[in-house]
Amino acid sequence: MQNAIIYLKNIRPLHIITIIFCLIPFVTAGPVYSPTEGKNPLTVYFTFPGGEECDSVIWTFGDGNSSTEITTDHTYYSLGMYYPSCYCELPGANISYTYDYVYVIPWSSSIRDSLYGGKPEKTVVNRTSEGMSADSLQKQAEGLWAIGQARYAADAYSELKTLTVPGYETLTSYGDVLAELGRLAEAETVYSEALSMNESPVVLKKLAEVLFSLGKTEKAIETMNRTLSLSTDDAGAYASYASFLKKAGKTTEALDAYGQSFRLFDTQPRLWSDYADLLASIGRYSEAAEAYGHAISLGMSGSDTWNSYSRVLQKLGKKDEAQRAKEQAMNSYTPLPSSLSYSGNSIPSCGIGSLC
Secondary structure, X not given: OEEEEEEOOOXXXXXXXXXXXXXXXXXXXXXXXXXXXEEOOEEEEXXXXXXXXXXXXXXXXXXXXXXXXXXXXXXXXXXXXXXXXXXXXXXXXXXXXXXXXXEEEOOOOOOEOOOOOOOOOEEEEEEXXXXXXXXXXXXXXXXXXXXOOHHHHHHHHXXXXXXXXXXXXXXXXXXXXXXXXXXXXXXXXXXXXXXXXXXXXXXXXXXXXXXXXXXXXXXXXXXHHHHHHHOOOOHHXXXXXXXXXXXXXXHHHHHHHHHHHHHHOOOOHHHHHHHHHHHHHOXXXXXXXHHHHXXXXXXXXXXHHHHHHHHHHHHOOOHHHHHHHHHHHHHHOOOOOHHHHOOOOOOOOOOOOOOO
């Protein structure tokens, strides 16, 4: 039996960037609720993305009531602080989530969420593969992946491979889990195994992205080229192909790939900005200015884009326009909010029971 506890207690804003990268599956797929604070009677909405993969789900609301629905609501009538929990059962595994609080107060100018409430404070995962059939272990792996427990899903898929030869779809899911965890060399191997059964453009595209992330640019280009030979209308594949070619210094081919992507899907602001960067790097300033302008019109209005646009306009001798773009860059610059330097254990000013 494996047992692990993930603690999220006392996370402060200073740690936000780390959390985003380390806990994406957990944050996006774990059960959540909202609001966490408000005047009585307070109705709170509970939902569990991925919970349909659980054999059973139980929400307990901390006031003696519970629900077995994946998505539900509950009204708190009495004042006080309540501590909800959620439980998911899978073949050979169970996952329990506990939360910080729901605070029902007699005064409040609004119903709102606290800084840390509504997401699991602590998650406990228990799983085993002992005595399980291949079918049950596969269901366990799929369920763990669906609810965002990628690490444990990877263990289950790995153990599944010792019991049977997984099919194409199972191997693809296993590759997805490994890629999500950043275990890219393993993902490359598993995707390749899946492709030996079925050369699907979907998996070829995933393999190409993994290869590129591993620094195998030429192999990534070759794989994405195979993808596009099977799926000629995939704008995203052309966009990735363009970035691979750009990295490899294959400018002419990259420009063509950008064009193919825009032909299929024109409203890609990030891609237009990258395209403009490439045009500027080879001295095609007029086209670059047009591309930057289009990226900005689509919402790519960060300071980096405006600065690049300004430099290109300077090259074209359009000093007034370049100055305006420079001013826009200054206006678009957003320093780190002061809250990111917050330290200490006190409740934020808009925390429990505040009136702001």
